[in-house]
Amino acid sequence: MKKKGTPANLSREAWLKAARQKSQVQEDVPSDEFSRRALAGLQYTKSEPELRQSLQRIDKRIQELTHTRRSALRYPRNFWIGVAAAVILLASSAVIVFSLRTDSSRQLFAEHFEPLPNSLSAISRGGSSSAGDLRSEGLQAYENEAYREAAHWFEQYLEQEPADDSLRLYHGVTLLALGRTEEAISSLQESLEGLRHADFRSAAHWYLAMAMLRLKEPTQAAEQLEILIRENPTNRFYPPRARNLLAQLRP
Amino acid sequence: MVRSRMSITPTGQYTDEELLHLVRSEHSQRAIDLLFRRHVHKVLGLCISYLKNPEDGEDAAMEIFENLCANIASYEIQKFEPWLFFVTRNHCLKILRRKLKHRKEDLTEINPDFFVEINEDEDHYLDAQVEQLSDAIDQLREEQRKCIVLFFLEQRSYKEIADLTDFPLSQVKSNIQNGKRNLRNALINAT
Numbered sequence: 001m002k003k004k005g006t007p008a009n010l011s012r013e014a015w016l017k018a019a020r021q022k023s024q025v026q027e028d029v030p031s032d033e034f035s036r037r038a039l040a041g042l043q044y045t046k047s048e049p050e051l052r053q054s055l056q057r058i059d060k061r062i063q064e065l066t067h068t069r070r071s072a073l074r075y076p077r078n079f080w081i082g083v084a085a086a087v088i089l090l091a092s093s094a095v096i097v098f099s100l101r102t103d104s105s106r107q108l109f110a111e112h113f114e115p116l117p118n119s120l121s122a123i124s125r126g127g128s129s130s131a132g133d134l135r136s137e138g139l140q141a142y143e144n145e146a147y148r149e150a151a152h153w154f155e156q157y158l159e160q161e162p163a164d165d166s167l168r169l170y171h172g173v174t175l176l177a178l179g180r181t182e183e184a185i186s187s188l189q190e191s192l193e194g195l196r197h198a199d200f201r202s203a204a205h206w207y208l209a210m211a212m213l214r215l216k217e218p219t220q221a222a223e224q225l226e227i228l229i230r231e232n233p234t235n236r237f238y239p240p241r242a243r244n245l246l247a248q249l250r251p
Numbered sequence: 252m253v254r255s256r257m258s259i260t261p262t263g264q265y266t267d268e269e270l271l272h273l274v275r276s277e278h279s280q281r282a283i284d285l286l287f288r289r290h291v292h293k294v295l296g297l298c299i300s301y302l303k304n305p306e307d308g309e310d311a312a313m314e315i316f317e318n319l320c321a322n323i324a325s326y327e328i329q330k331f332e333p334w335l336f337f338v339t340r341n342h343c344l345k346i347l348r349r350k351l352k353h354r355k356e357d358l359t360e361i362n363p364d365f366f367v368e369i370n371e372d373e374d375h376y377l378d379a380q381v382e383q384l385s386d387a388i389d390q391l392r393e394e395q396r397k398c399i400v401l402f403f404l405e406q407r408s409y410k411e412i413a414d415l416t417d418f419p420l421s422q423v424k425s426n427i428q429n430g431k432r433n434l435r436n437a438l439i440n441a442t
């Protein structure tokens with residue numbers, strides 16, 4: 001039976017979140033057997049980062065398999081040219097297709113990434129004055145594009161105020177600007193767990209998509225963009241950009 | 252109907268069935284990539300839930316996707332997700348059956364009919380038993396579950412289980428004995 005808070009369909013993020021918070025696995029039981037059993041499997045896992053790595057390895061394998069077949073389809077073999085020529089052609093085309101694809105992901109990142117303009121007040125909503133100072137210093141450094149310094153202040157601040165998810169979003173963007181992409185993903189995903197404001201959520205999905213592009217993971221970038229559009233279709237800023245980028249990523 | 256390749260709906264997402272159509276009609280490898288990666292976490296979770304071990308679960312999920320990447324266009328699929336569930340389930344049950352055969356004698360303590368000789372075409376009967384056993388293992392208390400999984404699915408000796416779990420040897424023996432009894436009761440209640 002479907003219980004309170006039951007996800008209609010178990011997303012990857014929800015599954016990983018359940019892995020982080022194993023106590024909730026028993027509470028949010030989806031109605032379909034596939035999701036229910038997928039959640040039940042979490043009792044045999046060790047940690048969320050290990051699961052994430054496991055997912056990445058499978059993703060990568062699927063990508064390898066579909067790439068190989070894609071290049072083969074694009075370059076049909078010709079008997080008359082001869083088997084040797086076909087093999088050489090196929091091998092070189094695979095390299096070209098792969099490098100074009102990965103280059104294009106990086107290129108899309110370069111075209112679309114720009115840091116999120118600061119819309120936060122330098123004054124924190126609560127917490128101690130020392131935490132407020134760290135936040136102010138961090139945001140000031142962020143506005144000055146001194147990202148290394150900003151990351152330093154944000155990290156100290158978040159140790160004291162871990163529930164400030166909007167600041168965590170900026171921390172994620174800062175890490176992305178610094179090229180610390182995997183840490184940025186972790187920070188952005190964590191911010192999404194607490195962010196309620198639709199526009200902030202859209203920003204988090206947008207920058208997650210940017211991070212995925214930087215990791216040459218266009219499929220996962222597309223997933224983030226799809227979530228963004230679905231969650232906040234009336235926002236005038238992010239959905240048009242997301243559709244534009246998705247069109248460049250589509251099959 | 253399937254949308255044009257470049258068009259995006261307001262929700263921005265292809266359904267599984269639309270992606271399948273792209274796979275069949277255009278041999279789109281990108282569509283396969285999207286379709287499979289959308290379900291990777293559920294396949295992995297399901298494999299782990301049956302095989303009770305994240306490494307075995309990952310191996311099984313890899314095998315499933317490797318097979319499907321090569322053959323997906325040849326299957327008649329109406330609804331992708333339920334179909335994928337059964338493909339994954341059947342693959343895992345096949346692996347479980349193979350593993351459990353190493354503990355045939357111990358399994359007959361739980362259910363004397365577990366590995367009665369049956370015809371190939373009655374494998375579904377055995378699958379149902381294996382699935383019930385898998386579900387019953389999930390319901391055991393943690394210390395019993397750990398020992399039972401290591402004993403039945405990884406074919407570990409009592410000594411190895413003691414080393415791996417840090418339980419004293421006597422506790423390992425009692426966990427396995429009590430675990431077997433609880434499994435027997437659970438299977439009786441399930442039938």
